Amino acid sequence: MLFAPLRPLIDALDKTTTDTARATVREELASALTTRVRTMVRMRFATRMFVSSTMEDTVQECLLAVWKGLPLLESKEEAALAVWLSKIVRNKVADVFRRGPVPTAATTAFARRLSELTSPSRRAAKSETMARVLEHVHELNERQREVIELAFFDGLCTAEIGTVLDISRPAAAMSLRRALIDLQAKCTSLDDPR
Template identity: 30%
Template sequence: MQQPYMVSQAVDAELYQQYAPALFAYLLRNVSSREDAEDLLLDIFMAVLEKRSSNGLDDQRLPAWVWAVARNKVVDYHRRNKHRTKVQIEKVAGMLFENEEQAPDHVALKNEEYQQLHKTLKELPETQREIIQLRFGHGLSCGEIATVTQKSEGAIRMALHRTLKLLRTLYTRNEKGGML
């Protein structure tokens, strides 16, 4: 003997199979997205299940009532969305990151590169790190760095050249996992 709950589930599944395809097609024609149609279909069947569980609906009136609920759900949907402007997420994402440098993946890669560079800069001797910082961090010319460090401009140019060469070597070594 079948339990009442199992009979109810079988009837509910049969109702869904009978009405869902046509209701879903109707909803797709009347709402703006597939996701909205799926949500409304769920709402319709929740209402059907509630009505059937309260024994307020006989099998003869069920089809008309289901379609009336579907129509009312579509009307409610349009009332709610009347003043809302809808934009698809793909378009918004494209607009947010028109400049590729602002895209999250690009920003994350840049941050990794900056961390690697910062780590590599720490490996430099203090005087070389200071020259790099003055030149690229503060934008000073070699002549201005010479004045600050009280060295000749030629010595600063040579030190900057050697420092950049060492920095490239260290950076390449660190990228390859510590091997030169």
């Protein structure tokens, strides 16, 4: 699983009776949600080769929608929560791109991810590889990019991807497989300049 489960924190929030314990659980849940949503939004901006000042605003919009809808969430399953969260992020990010042009910038969204690497040369190599992969993800068609985002940025399994895209699990698995084959072909075509 890409992210830590949120359901135990939500259940603890429902079961906690004292105000101080409830505040502590609420802080833990807010931190987990913020980390997860920020990563999901950042990755979606990066695959479109955009880094924008509106990215943090988009994260905040997503978090507001999540907190507003959390009490209404009926399912007790982690998978349903992941699908619901993914839909919110997808819709909010799509709204940003529908509003008009978003400032283009270099793909520096992964600088924080690479900071844990110790060697500067290794960090530079990883950064270059990440930038190339993101560029190729950007070149995929919309459906393939969406499947890649759901699988690797949101951490959804093929059944959950099928639920989000309103297709069967086998169709979601096939879409993901085709997207990965196309992405691999794009990535290897630059490595082998014949």
